[in-house]
Amino acid sequence: xxxxxxxxxxxxxxxxxxxxxxxxxxxxxFLLTLPAVVLFSAIVLYxxxxxxxxxLFQQSLVIPGRSFVGLDNFRQVLDDQFWPxxxxxxxxxxxxxxxxxxxxxxxxxxxxxxxxGRAVLRGVFLFPWVIPGVVVSFAWLWIxxxxxxxxxxxxxxxxxxxAPVSWLGDPTTAMAAIIVAKTWASFxxxxxxxxxxxxxxxxxxxxxxxxxxxxxxxxFWHITLPHLRGIIGIVVLLEVIWNFxxxxxxxxxxxxxxxGATTTFAVAVYETAFKGxxxxxxxxxxxxxxxxxxxxxxxxxxxxxxxxKR
Amino acid sequence: MTTLTVAxxxxxxxxxxxxxxxxxxxxxxxxxxxxxxxxxxxxxxxxDAFRFPPRLWPRxxxxxxxxxxxxxxxxxxxxxxxxxxxxxxxxxxxLVSAYTAYSFSKxxxxxxxxxxxxxxxxxxxxxxxxxxxLYLLFSAFxxxxxxLALVLSFTTFTLPLCVWMLxxxxxxxxxxxxxxxxxxxxxxxxxxxxxxxxxxxxxxxxTGLFAFIRGWNDFIFALTLAGPDKQTLPPGLVNTYLGEFQxxxxxxxxxxxxxxxxxxxxxxxxxxxxxxxxxxxAVKG
Numbered sequence: 002x003x004x005x006x007x008x009x010x011x012x013x014x015x016x017x018x019x020x021x022x023x024x025x026x027x028x029x030x031f032l033l034t035l036p037a038v039v040l041f042s043a044i045v046l047y048x049x050x051x052x053x054x055x056x057l058f059q060q061s062l063v064i065p066g067r068s069f070v071g072l073d074n075f076r077q078v079l080d081d082q083f084w085p086x087x088x089x090x091x092x093x094x095x096x097x098x099x100x101x102x103x104x105x106x107x108x109x110x111x112x113x114x115x116x117x118g119r120a121v122l123r124g125v126f127l128f129p130w131v132i133p134g135v136v137v138s139f140a141w142l143w144i145x146x147x148x149x150x151x152x153x154x155x156x157x158x159x160x161x162x163x164a165p166v167s168w169l170g171d172p173t174t175a176m177a178a179i180i181v182a183k184t185w186a187s188f189x190x191x192x193x194x195x196x197x198x199x200x201x202x203x204x205x206x207x208x209x210x211x212x213x214x215x216x217x218x219x220x221f222w223h224i225t226l227p228h229l230r231g232i233i234g235i236v237v238l239l240e241v242i243w244n245f246x247x248x249x250x251x252x253x254x255x256x257x258x259x260x261g262a263t264t265t266f267a268v269a270v271y272e273t274a275f276k277g278x279x280x281x282x283x284x285x286x287x288x289x290x291x292x293x294x295x296x297x298x299x300x301x302x303x304x305x306x307x308x309x310k311r
Numbered sequence: 312m313t314t315l316t317v318a319x320x321x322x323x324x325x326x327x328x329x330x331x332x333x334x335x336x337x338x339x340x341x342x343x344x345x346x347x348x349x350x351x352x353x354x355x356x357x358x359d360a361f362r363f364p365p366r367l368w369p370r371x372x373x374x375x376x377x378x379x380x381x382x383x384x385x386x387x388x389x390x391x392x393x394x395x396x397x398x399x400x401x402x403x404x405x406l407v408s409a410y411t412a413y414s415f416s417k418x419x420x421x422x423x424x425x426x427x428x429x430x431x432x433x434x435x436x437x438x439x440x441x442x443x444x445l446y447l448l449f450s451a452f453x454x455x456x457x458x459l460a461l462v463l464s465f466t467t468f469t470l471p472l473c474v475w476m477l478x479x480x481x482x483x484x485x486x487x488x489x490x491x492x493x494x495x496x497x498x499x500x501x502x503x504x505x506x507x508x509x510x511x512x513x514x515x516x517x518t519g520l521f522a523f524i525r526g527w528n529d530f531i532f533a534l535t536l537a538g539p540d541k542q543t544l545p546p547g548l549v550n551t552y553l554g555e556f557q558x559x560x561x562x563x564x565x566x567x568x569x570x571x572x573x574x575x576x577x578x579x580x581x582x583x584x585x586x587x588x589x590x591x592x593a594v595k596g
Contacts, residue, residue, distance in 0.1 A: 026418060027418065027419070027420040027421075028420075029418070029499050030414045030417070030418025030419070030420050030423075031414065031418070031420050031422070031423075033410040033411060033413055033414035033418070034410070034411045034414045034415075034426055036406075036407045036410060036411070037407050037408070037410075037411040037430065037470060037474070038426070040407065040463070040466060040467055040470070041429070041430065041433055041467060041470075043448075043463075044441070044445065044463060044464055044466075044467040045433045045436055045441060045467055046433075047444065047448070048441040048442075048443070048444035048445045048448065049436055049440070049441060049444075050444075051443070051444030051447070051448070052440050052441065052443040052444045055443060055444065062446070104338060104341075107334050107338065108334065108335065108338050110331070110334075111330070111331035111332075111334040111335050111338075112331075112335070114328055114331040115328060116328055116331050116332065116335065122335065124582050126338075126339075126342055127578070127582070128342070128343075128346065128575070128578075129342050129345075129346070131524070131574055131575060131578040132346075132571050132574065132575070133527065133528040133530075133545055133570055133571060133574060134528060134530060134545075135528075135530050135545035135546075135548060135549060135570075136349075136545075136567040136570055136571050137345075139349075139548070139552075139563055139564070139567050140345045140346075140348065140349045140564075140567065141345065142553075142558075143348070143349075143352060143560050143563075143564065144345060144348060146560070148361075148363065149360070149361050149362065149363050149365060149560070150365075151348050151365055153363070153364075154363060154364035154365045155364075157363075157364055158364050165363070185341065185342070185345060188338075188342075189342070242435050246435075246437035246438075246439070248438065248439055248530070248531050249530045249531065252530075252531075253530075253549055253553070266437070266439075267437060267438075267439045268439075270437075270439045270440055270443075271439045271442070271531070271535075274439075274442070274443050274446075275442075275446075275535060280443055280447075283443055284443060287437070287439070287440035287443065290437065290440065291436070291437070291440060294435070294436075294437065298432055298435045301435070302428055302431065302432055305431070306428075
């Protein structure tokens with residue numbers, strides 16, 4: 002309700018200089034994004050398109066020139082590389098998302114109670130997440146070391162195993178070991194995100210439900226979880242997207258071995274292009290990889306937009 | 312009757328921190344065990360480090376491994392490279408993301424939302440895939456093994472989150488402040504450089520530090536696009552220590568601590584902004 006409406010002429014006079022600038026404002030606003038747009042086109046969009054077209058050519062990193070081969074690269078890749086790599090990537094993605102999620106959620110719930118020093122704890126627990134990925138890999142390489150590793154030492158002394166195990170050298174344990182390390186590196190981020198969400202759950206809802214006699218578990222299920230649905234969706238999708246293309250830790254911990262047991266898409270594409278010098282095959286593998294990834298990204302952008310509207 | 316229903320939940324609502332404390336303790340051991348072990352190994356004399364089962368508590372402490380690092384000229388070069396590349400990345404990121412964030416925050420034009428989505432989505436394209444063409448591109452321009460190649464490629468991956476961090480900052484600056492300057496006759500440029508940027512200096516510093524950390528931590532781009540003399544610390548350490556037949560573990564742990572130091576320091580400084588930026592960067596599309 003406007004109490005005093007100004008006379009129309011006055012409003013026009015006040016607006017006219019602004020309107021004169023309005024159009025140039027819009028153009029100027031767009032121009033401000035130009036450096037970012039140029040950078041993205043050169044470093045992301047062009048390379049993306051370039052890598053995808055490479056998949057149709059026979060092209061080597063060490064020999065100049067290329068020849069068109071159609072879908073030959075795709076045929077080869079689907080024949081001998083794609084399926085085991087997809088399996089490894091899916092196993093890594095599912096467990097490297099689920100394990101830190103459970104851990105991060107548990108910690109977020111714990112830190113959301115009236116625990117002494119929880120503000121400090123929240124910062125301190127973010128620590129593993131900040132440490133450079135390569136350093137995280139070094140620490141775990143040393144812990145998993147077959148001869149002198151901490152893990153073997155503790156397990157032998159507890160009598161859980163008789164002799165040291167080569168965790169990263171055995172195809173059956175290598176992937177599990179990588180997932181443990183990845184869980185360590187990513188649960189803090191999940192904790193922070195979920196804690197931020199938990200703090201927006203109105204306490205009055207919990208109080209009202211408790212009045213009606215709802216126990217902790219029921220309140221968690223019927224109040225906390227529904228309230229966090231949006232943020233949980235985003236966190237899980239982002240983790241899935243990141244894990245689906247994770248490179249650093251897998252590369253340093255096992256290099257994709259032993260016997261290809263931990264070769265995911267990122268490692269396979271990198272190795273095919275820069276160790277095998279076969280850009281065509283790397284491009285084909287990458288195109289299939291991107292197709293799967295795109296489904297996830299579109300889902301994420303949709304979800305993020307819906308979340309912002311809420 | 313009423314007194315009963317009010318009294319009962321009071322008892323129920325009493326905080327029961329036992330479960331929470333236990334969870335924090337267990338997860339704490341998992342979270343800080345590896346950090347503890349990294350520090351202990353870096354301080355353990357070589358003879359003691361290679362024994363099985365390992366001693367959880369070091370009997371003697373030495374700084375020899377840190378001295379070994381100082382004696383290694385290659386590591387010094389990696390360190391300098393990392394400092395140069397990360398600093399330049401921070402500067403370029405702040406510049407580009409400040410203009411972009413200002414545009415997203417204060418201007419409304421067609422295609423704005425699509426641009427925002429594009430920039431957000433761009434950080435999700437796999438680096439390993441981009442590298443195939445990026446390598447050829449930089450090679451064609453003679454930029455392989457140069458600081459420029461690293462800075463340019465790092466910046467595109469620091470930008471998305473930094474744009475969102477800064478947009479959040481600019482959103483809190485009242486439009487009236489900028490409008491008043493315009494009414495006083497300030498041009499678009501001086502509104503940005505004389506008013507917007509000085510007012511948001513804390514946000515710019517936080518964004519720069521964050522970009523620095525991302526640049527400092529990058530592995531795959533530096534591994535591929537930089538040769539031995541422009542290599543940064545992460546791939547440099549991998550090549551130095553894991554390429555050898557036998558890894559010098561205590562030395563590597565000492566090096567790891569040194570590499571982590573600036574990142575942890577920067578994190579402590581910008582923790583407040585970082586957490587807020589992380590949350591808004593992930594949620595806002």
